[in-house]
Amino acid sequence: MKARELKELDSKELQERLDTEVDNLAKMKINHSISPLDNPSQIKESRKTIARIKTELRLREINEVK
Template sequence: MKIAEIRELSTKELVERIEAEAVALNRMEINHSISPLDNPAQIKLTRRMIARMKGELRQRELNKQ
């Protein structure tokens, strides 16, 4: 997901998406510890996507004030 797509989401959708991605990341990390993933770089990409979404959410909070 690109930053432009993240900016198009509403705040509620963004919060829901962050929660869903965090659950998916947790599941990936657990699965990877048990047996290696086909693409372990996916963990890094998911972590970065969550950071981008949290950054956008924080930016919205700061712009409201």
């Protein structure tokens, strides 16, 4: 998910996406430790997506305070 797409969503949707991504990442890590994933770079992409979502939420939080 691109940063441009994240800016279009409201904060509630972003929080829901964040929760979903964190759950998916945990599941992928567990599955990868048991048997290797077909595409282990999915873990890396999931971490990046989580970081993008957290960054956007933090930017919104900072802008609300100002």
